[in-house]
Amino acid sequence: MNADTPRTVSISPRSADRVPPAVILAAGAGVRLREGNGGRPKPLTELLGLSLLERSILSCRAAGVDECYVVVGYAQERIVHLIDELEARHGISITVVRNPNWETGNGSSALAAVSHLTDPFLLLMCDHVFDPAILRLLMTAADESDSCLLAVDRHTDRIFDLEDATKVRLDGQLITAIGKELTPFDGVDTGLFLCSPALLSALEKPTGSGKRSLTRAVRHLINQGKIKAVDVGDRFWLDVDTPESLSDARRVLLAKLAKPSEDGFVARWLNRRVSLRLSSYLASTHLSPGAITLASFVIALSGAALFAVGSYLWTVLAGLLVQFASIVDGCDGEIARLKFQTSRFGAWADTVLDRYADVAVVTGISLGHWQTHPTAFTLLGAVLALTGFILASYTKKEYELRYGSKPPSGLLARLSKRDMRLFVLFAGALLNRPFEAMVLTGAVSHLAVGAHFLTASRDRRLSEPRLP
């Protein structure tokens, strides 16, 4: 392995101002994948609710790309039909480039698109699943030279099918050799390029066999010293060629949805495990993240109503519903991230409905307790829990607004997170002590606010900025 890590080159003002168009190659037959796919063309292969082509286009858009060219060849009518649908659904403009010579190789598909373009452009294959941040990396690394940039993965130990991958050898930032059989090698070609128009002449070179492969054109540019590597670091990408790699992509995309740094104990060890399974099913339905948010809210409301009845049987059922609502509450965000449907409104509405769901559950438990204990202590217990639940979250938001960063998270803060609070209510319901469980977790929430107050007060001398 070469010890020199490729570095990003200086950011040119142009690259910061303008986002290049993207060319997506979707013309091949994809024989290996088709076998396990009911004969569906590769770009239409579904992966967690999105076809591979749709995922590529939405990944480009997430990186800020406005203009997409999709090159089609094999089964083009079905693919063009999908593209029309995507344009209507997402309100983005996609140019279809038909390549009659698609069977001569992916070089001819690239050539068909490149002749439409005079400025630098992104080039990707529709069967590559990747973190949109890699496209931003390429744009940031762009310089004014006529070199092409290739995103390269140096963590070769994590490649699913290393044997089948295209390897590259590096000299500093320059790529000096490319090939499947290359040894030794320094990294793997991710198939994500930022190309200069120099690629056109390399693609146009006459070939003896009549075959036009992209790798051949790339090799030509390498010989001219015109391809630089951009290290993708820890950002994920996957090449989906076979039914096995499709399963692997599914596994990796789902695993990336957990949030180890934010999830509480219960979220981590219980809720996330169930919600990810649920999401992998929900992704293939047409349910929107907003509908799932609403479903979680309605489930919690049902639980609240059953708690108000008061008898043990209904209480246990109520506890189950509340814990289930807590699990479903993870799915909306998971689906939104999986299907590029995240939105500020969605995140805001989710948080506000969570608070109202908490209010309903506390009210339900208090009314249930009221059946047997119609005293002022029931009222005080309700107030304690209600305010604890809301204020534990409130003080954190307010801190974030004032300080511009999330507050430090101690044990009490993690114990007063929503996943834990609802789990304690569930456990309390099983023990037929939901009110006591509610008062306990409400008290812990207030303690968390108090602890937070003490910490912030102690640190205030150190952390105050100079300017008012």
Add this chain to the structure above:
Amino acid sequence: MNADTPRTVSISPRSADRVPPAVILAAGAGVRLREGNGGRPKPLTELLGLSLLERSILSCRAAGVDECYVVVGYAQERIVHLIDELEARHGISITVVRNPNWETGNGSSALAAVSHLTDPFLLLMCDHVFDPAILRLLMTAADESDSCLLAVDRHTDRIFDLEDATKVRLDGQLITAIGKELTPFDGVDTGLFLCSPALLSALEKPTGSGKRSLTRAVRHLINQGKIKAVDVGDRFWLDVDTPESLSDARRVLLAKLAKPSEDGFVARWLNRRVSLRLSSYLASTHLSPGAITLASFVIALSGAALFAVGSYLWTVLAGLLVQFASIVDGCDGEIARLKFQTSRFGAWADTVLDRYADVAVVTGISLGHWQTHPTAFTLLGAVLALTGFILASYTKKEYELRYGSKPPSGLLARLSKRDMRLFVLFAGALLNRPFEAMVLTGAVSHLAVGAHFLTASRDRRLSEPRLP
């Protein structure tokens, strides 16, 4: 009036990187002010809790200045004693420059300090009260030339004693003439400079009379075309020379504390009018903003406790206390801004304690109502009001976090602000209907959340950013 507005010149990298030191002239006798001031030296004259000198130094610090030189002459021992105190209290470093020739004019005081300095520096008079933003304007306008910059006010209609002010005439950005008797003129000299070392040679010029005035040195630089104007725009500044101008400064500083864009109806028409009077008294005490926050909290808690008793007399007293707490709640911020004591922790703690005070008041009113109505409806009313009060605030904070700006404020939002809520509770107490008033204002708060939800939901297509 000259139609050319002076514009800020390009920002040099140097000015963004380094904050220049400040020279504060505090050597004069200030005869006119002393007469109405019990003979106290001018720099020690108190204005709303801070001496003029302390206010100058803290204004410099608020603008990011690290290093202050204070030139002393008249009554220097008392002033040096104050400076020692300020260094200890605020942890800032101040260099004292003693000017034995202070009686020959402020030019000699400037000269005494300038000989310590080789780089550009800010120059100000300790009897000028000003918005620290003006110093930032000067720093931003700094260029690499050896010109001096003078902050100029073109709104001459707002000058307190225009006759006594020093006027300037402009040619574009260049100052072409200066003097008290100048006609016509384009603006007024605010006494705030960013000086280049060129000032030194102008100050050093021998004078026939032995008098050294700063205006004379400035006039010399004007003749060389070396003084440019920087327009202060709407930013305030005041020259405190007489007992009358001191009263005016007091009035202007207090008026600047109201927040017309943020204050609710009751805050604007009632609370702010009382709190500003209270603050003008509290400023001269040693009470910190934090102590006032705590006082408001304790007053609200007392009101909550009296509400719990339930009889009419106690209820009226409770209502009065709660309304008084609402007024005092404005004073902490006012004092903090008046005395340069704002802090993130203070703002955060104030907001969190406000929520806890609200919780206490709702609990008190509910317990009071319980005395005569021990039913589940009392519990439900408490829940409704409590959650309305907290969630109206919560949803706004969450919106600000997600969208990076405050939510649009409609009528319902303004009716559910804290000043209005507490006022309604006060009015309800007078009518012996605190519980009903509480349920009403709780319901309005929930409606405000609902309205906010609808608006955000309707706008979401327009306002969503492209990148997730």
